Amino acid sequence: MTSDGSVIEQWLHSCVRCSNCKYVFREYFPSCPSGEYFGFETYYASGRIWLAQALYKGELEWEPSLLDPIFACTTCGNCEVQCLAPHREHIVDMIEELRARAVQEIGGLPSHIRFRENVVQFHNPYGAEHHNRNLVETHSLPLQAETVYFVGCTSNYRETQIRDATISVLKKAGVDFTVVDEYCCGSPLIRTGQLGPVNEAAQHNVDAIRDAGAKRVVTSCSGCYRTLVRDYPKLGIDLGVEAVHITQLLKELIDKGTIVPRPNEPRPIITWHDPCHLGRHMGIYDEPRAVISKLPVDLVEMETTRENAWCCGAGGGAKAAYKDWSVETSKKRIEQALRTGAELIVTVCPFCTRNLRDGSSEDGPPVIDLTELVDRFI
Amino acid sequence: MLDAPKDFIGYLMSQLITRQLKDPKLESRVKGWTMTVVLATDYYPVTLTFDRGVRFSKGAASDATLTVEISFGTIIRLVMEETSTIKAVLKGEIKAKGMFRHPVAMKRFYGLLSAALKG
Amino acid sequence: MVSLKEKFGRIVGADRVSDGAAERYVYSRDMTENPPHEPQLVVMPSTAEEVQQIVRLANEERVPLVPFATGQSVGGLTIPQVDDAVIVDLKRMNKILNVDEEGMYIVVEPGVTFGHVRKYLDENHPSLRYTYPISSPFTSVIANALLQGLCDLSTRYGAMAEFINGLEAVLPTGEIVRVGSAILGDDNWFGRFPLPDLVGLFTGWQGMTGIVTKMALQLWPKKPFTRHFALFTFGEFMTTDLLKQIARGDLAEDAGALSFSVVKALIGMPAPIEAIEGEPDYGTFLTLSGITSLELDEKVRVLERIVDRSKAEEPKNLLIPFEAVARLMSEEAYGWVDFPSDSFKQLTEYDGLTWMGTYIHPKNWGEALFKGRRIVEKYGYELMAFLKPMKGMHFCEFKFIIRFPRDDENLKKVRQCNNELLDLALDLKAIPYKTPVWSARKLHERADPNFIELVRRIRNLLDPNGIMNPGRWGL
Numbered sequence: 015m016t017s018d019g020s021v022i023e024q025w026l027h028s029c030v031r032c033s034n035c036k037y038v039f040r041e042y043f044p045s046c047p048s049g050e051y052f053g054f055e056t057y058y059a060s061g062r063i064w065l066a067q068a069l070y071k072g073e074l075e076w077e078p079s080l081l082d083p084i085f086a087c088t089t090c091g092n093c094e095v096q097c098l099a100p101h102r103e104h105i106v107d108m109i110e111e112l113r114a115r116a117v118q119e120i121g122g123l124p125s126h127i128r129f130r131e132n133v134v135q136f137h138n139p140y141g142a143e144h145h146n147r148n149l150v151e152t153h154s155l156p157l158q159a160e161t162v163y164f165v166g167c168t169s170n171y172r173e174t175q176i177r178d179a180t181i182s183v184l185k186k187a188g189v190d191f192t193v194v195d196e197y198c199c200g201s202p203l204i205r206t207g208q209l210g211p212v213n214e215a216a217q218h219n220v221d222a223i224r225d226a227g228a229k230r231v232v233t234s235c236s237g238c239y240r241t242l243v244r245d246y247p248k249l250g251i252d253l254g255v256e257a258v259h260i261t262q263l264l265k266e267l268i269d270k271g272t273i274v275p276r277p278n279e280p281r282p283i284i285t286w287h288d289p290c291h292l293g294r295h296m297g298i299y300d301e302p303r304a305v306i307s308k309l310p311v312d313l314v315e316m317e318t319t320r321e322n323a324w325c326c327g328a329g330g331g332a333k334a335a336y337k338d339w340s341v342e343t344s345k346k347r348i349e350q351a352l353r354t355g356a357e358l359i360v361t362v363c364p365f366c367t368r369n370l371r372d373g374s375s376e377d378g379p380p381v382i383d384l385t386e387l388v389d390r391f392i
Numbered sequence: 393m394l395d396a397p398k399d400f401i402g403y404l405m406s407q408l409i410t411r412q413l414k415d416p417k418l419e420s421r422v423k424g425w426t427m428t429v430v431l432a433t434d435y436y437p438v439t440l441t442f443d444r445g446v447r448f449s450k451g452a453a454s455d456a457t458l459t460v461e462i463s464f465g466t467i468i469r470l471v472m473e474e475t476s477t478i479k480a481v482l483k484g485e486i487k488a489k490g491m492f493r494h495p496v497a498m499k500r501f502y503g504l505l506s507a508a509l510k511g
Numbered sequence: 512m513v514s515l516k517e518k519f520g521r522i523v524g525a526d527r528v529s530d531g532a533a534e535r536y537v538y539s540r541d542m543t544e545n546p547p548h549e550p551q552l553v554v555m556p557s558t559a560e561e562v563q564q565i566v567r568l569a570n571e572e573r574v575p576l577v578p579f580a581t582g583q584s585v586g587g588l589t590i591p592q593v594d595d596a597v598i599v600d601l602k603r604m605n606k607i608l609n610v611d612e613e614g615m616y617i618v619v620e621p622g623v624t625f626g627h628v629r630k631y632l633d634e635n636h637p638s639l640r641y642t643y644p645i646s647s648p649f650t651s652v653i654a655n656a657l658l659q660g661l662c663d664l665s666t667r668y669g670a671m672a673e674f675i676n677g678l679e680a681v682l683p684t685g686e687i688v689r690v691g692s693a694i695l696g697d698d699n700w701f702g703r704f705p706l707p708d709l710v711g712l713f714t715g716w717q718g719m720t721g722i723v724t725k726m727a728l729q730l731w732p733k734k735p736f737t738r739h740f741a742l743f744t745f746g747e748f749m750t751t752d753l754l755k756q757i758a759r760g761d762l763a764e765d766a767g768a769l770s771f772s773v774v775k776a777l778i779g780m781p782a783p784i785e786a787i788e789g790e791p792d793y794g795t796f797l798t799l800s801g802i803t804s805l806e807l808d809e810k811v812r813v814l815e816r817i818v819d820r821s822k823a824e825e826p827k828n829l830l831i832p833f834e835a836v837a838r839l840m841s842e843e844a845y846g847w848v849d850f851p852s853d854s855f856k857q858l859t860e861y862d863g864l865t866w867m868g869t870y871i872h873p874k875n876w877g878e879a880l881f882k883g884r885r886i887v888e889k890y891g892y893e894l895m896a897f898l899k900p901m902k903g904m905h906f907c908e909f910k911f912i913i914r915f916p917r918d919d920e921n922l923k924k925v926r927q928c929n930n931e932l933l934d935l936a937l938d939l940k941a942i943p944y945k946t947p948v949w950s951a952r953k954l955h956e957r958a959d960p961n962f963i964e965l966v967r968r969i970r971n972l973l974d975p976n977g978i979m980n981p982g983r984w985g986l
Contacts, residue, residue, distance in 0.1 A: 026862075027861050027862045027863070027916035027917060027918065028860075028861060028862055029859075029862050030542040030858070030859050030861070030862060030863070030864045031541070031542060031582065032542075032583070032647040032649070032855065032858075032859050033581060033582070033583065033624075033647050033648075033649035034647065034648070034649070034856070034859070036649060037626065037648075037649060040626075040648075040850075040853070041630070042624075042626045042627050042629075042630045042648070052526075053527065053555050053600070053602065053603055054529055054533075054534050054537075054553060054555070054600070055534070055537045055538065055582060055600075056531070056533040056534050056537050061533070061537050064536070064537050065533055065536065065537065067862070068536055073536070074532060074533075074536050075532070077532050079530075079531035079532050079533065080531070080532055080533050082531070082533075083531070083533040083534075084533075098856035098859060099856070099859040099860070100859075100860060396780070396781065398780075398784075398785055398787065399787040399789075399790065400771070400774075400775055400787065400790045400791075401790075403775070403778070403780055404778070404839065404840065407778075407779075408839070434826070434827050435789045435790060435791070435827065436787070436788070436789030436790070450787065463827075464743075464827070464829060465829050467839075468829070468831050468832075468835045468839070471835045471838050471839050472832060472834065472835050509839070
């Protein structure tokens with residue numbers, strides 16, 4: 015990053031548009047959900063980098079037709095894995111900076127603006143009534159505890175089964191935890207270039223976690239996890255406590271023997287979808303697999319896994335702004351899952367769960383969260 | 393610990409020795425060495441300065457503890473394990489100046505070179 | 512009134528045509544120093560029939576068309592040369608249509624890349640191989656063949672255009688034609704002869720004579736025994752002399768020589784790379800193969816003898832088994848020779864990449880390198896020459912690649928450097944390949960005018976409305 019904080023300026027003379035970002039290196043599977051669907055060069059990482067550079071250098075004027083190439087990207091980061099050029103670790107950062115500049119110059123996409131307004135008014139992007147604190151009563155949780163479970167908006171207002179399973183597992187494991195009056199972590203805003211309200215929400219969360227006397231935060235949402243661990247420090251926000259993802263905690267609990275999965279016959283065949291925010295963005299691939307290996311299930315991996323995994327299509331504001339493409343992307347992942355013969359598709363991100371379900375047929379294998387799977391067997 | 397040299401032999405040697413120094417025991421031993429070795433290849437000489445680590449520089453230091461003459465072809469034969477440092481010395485494919493005055497330095501350097509070239 | 516965008520949209524679908532500022536910008540330029548020029552539209556067909564309709568519409572509307580396969584050419588070859596052009600992006604035509612094991616050929620569409628061919632053959636026809644260049648793995652196979660590029664079988668068989676068995680193209684007037692033996696129907700793409708060799712109407716024309724929608728290319732049996740070597744040599748004349756002996760002896764199926772700076776880049780040295788006095792000047796990667804181990808061993812012995820003889824003049828010349836290269840320099844080394852595209856990453860350091868490349872008479876090869884090196888050094892760029900003996904030493908290739916940041920100062924400097932390199936090449940009667948327009952114009956000044964006139968006449972005959980890539984090749 016340069017002195018004015020611009021990662022675009024830092025890499026102003028990088029990227030020959032060699033196309034390495036478009037495919038999985040040496041495997042030649044497509045890697046970019048956006049380019050694969052829209053096709054024009056502008057919808058691949060290299061095209062976006064050229065746009066970012068052109069706009070920065072003033073070779074291109076801001077205008078509304080730029081919005082689609084800039085925002086029709088799940089920021090899944092697969093391009094970063096495949097790129098071999100020196101800027102490879104900074105592509106998503108460049109795209110997010112480009113988006114922030116777009117929002118500043120010409121405004122964002124209407125659906126993104128809507129969820130920003132919702133975050134400001136209701137503290138969640140869905141515009142749902144803010145009720146987080148009710149969970150304390152419903153589940154008889156203490157006001158203060160060693161661990162704060164940061165539920166995340168999608169688990170709390172849409173994919174509530176993930177929240178419930180997580181609470182159930184934590185209780186069964188005897189973890190001293192509570193939930194706090196959390197606001198949206200800011201992930202949807204950061205991913206869509208709408209940084210304005212983020213710091214205030216983030217500071218609220220920091221205060222709430224501190225007030226709960228917690229030493230650790232656990233998230234069941236991969237997006238929240240990435241935001242708390244990677245984005246908050248960049249925004250100058252000190253969370254003050256350690257943040258872990260539920261997969262890390264589950265592994266720890268299983269390793270210590272705090273939770274012991276029951277045997278089960280017949281063992282269902284499952285396949286695992288690596289969420290981009292957990293895998294490529296945070297490098298967590300082994301923990302969920304370690305947890306799965308202790309469950310009475312048989313894991314069959316898909317043809318693209320770990321850092322090469324095909325994105326579910328939901329991230330980066332894509333689900334809100336580009337529904338058809340988002341679901342088409344998910345369908346491709348479902349096709350990969352079906353080829354494994356799995357009876358269950360397991361992941362650990364509420365966005366992935368939702369979008370993979372949207373891309374599945376009714377008679378296809380159900381999509382569930384890893385916490386639900388663990389909850390079944392303990 | 394190591395600078396990245398701009399020349400081929402220096403860079404290659406730095407990579408190979410860095411690989412060896414991943415062994416913390418060896419790294420700690422090498423940190424205690426104080427000696428200057430000139431690796432006089434048929435391409436050009438490179439100086440390895442051992443002083444709380446290793447530094448590489450193109451050219452021959454005038455105050456070398458040891459000067460080891462070796463062709464790049466012999467380096468390749470050592471890598472392929474077609475010969476050994478001892479055999480190469482006996483056949484005159486490796487010549488060392490200073491080995492009688494600094495036998496410890498020679499033992500240390502040959503040991504490191506041998507390990508580095510074997511991977 | 513129906514807009515042009517809507518008319519193209521009716522052919523390919525509205526979401527496959529764009530006049531957006533982003534698309535106009537990105538398709539207006541490439542990685543080289545060649546000046547950008549915006550198209551008015553970008554259109555993405557999926558079938559030959561859609562291409563045909565696009566060409567017919569372009570004739571009706573007198574709209575210039577510029578074919579674009581995967582956009583990896585180094586030379587501004589997909590940059591429009593006139594206003595209001597429509598880029599025809601062919602990447603969606605990406606099917607491998609057939610592999611004929613007995614006839615040893617593959618039939619592909621223009622969006623098929625080297626990477627995909629490699630994977631497809633490895634998975635489905637492991638006894639056969641295609642040939643691969645040092646370019647991005649996502650370069651179009653058809654584009655490289657049409658542009659007479661080189662690859663890792665060129666030392667033995669020549670430029671990639673020689674591997675074309677036949678093709679299907681949409682002519683500038685809209686007819687779909689086939690040339691080669693497949694004029695007798697599908698499953699018969701075995702060759703080009705004995706017929707009027709009309710493949711030549713499309714190779715080397717840089718998309719001025721139509722849009723190729725299908726091509727059959729030769730494959731080769733994989734030899735069961737293969738060994739690779741690196742050869743370190745000194746001096747331009749001694750290096751080229753040695754390469755000539757190796758190529759004339761038909762020992763290597765590939766001999767790709769690189770300035771030593773490229774070798775240093777391959778082993779991971781950071782940019783900018785300096786050539787240091789005393790280092791070898793060139794590193795050549797050699798691939799030797801045989802049907803039996805005996806055949807291979809004998810070739811290796813002959814190669815060793817040739818290199819040993821050269822030591823009389825330069826004792827430091829060194830032949831290094833690739834096993835040693837891998838152990839000593841990089842574990843990735845086998846990738847450099849197994850699939851040269853993998854080593855392309857060395858050329859992605861900045862946002863700019865250019866070259867001045869030629870095919871040249873063997874007698875002038877050493878001098879071209881010797882003098883070209885001085886020019887590159889004068890401009891202060893990294894020495895990145897690539898050279899290859901071609902077609903059993905009937906001709907040679909050399910190019911100087913420059914990786915550079917595309918700022919104003921470097922754009923100007925790179926243009927001057929390439930200009931000087933081209934003047935040198937033309938003085939030595941080398942033919943520049945994949946020529947940008949400025950380079951083609953310089954060639955015209957020195958070439959037999961009757962040849963240029965013939966080219967012009969053929970083009971006018973095929974394209975009476977001048978819609979196919981006008982201005983390209985300086986025409």
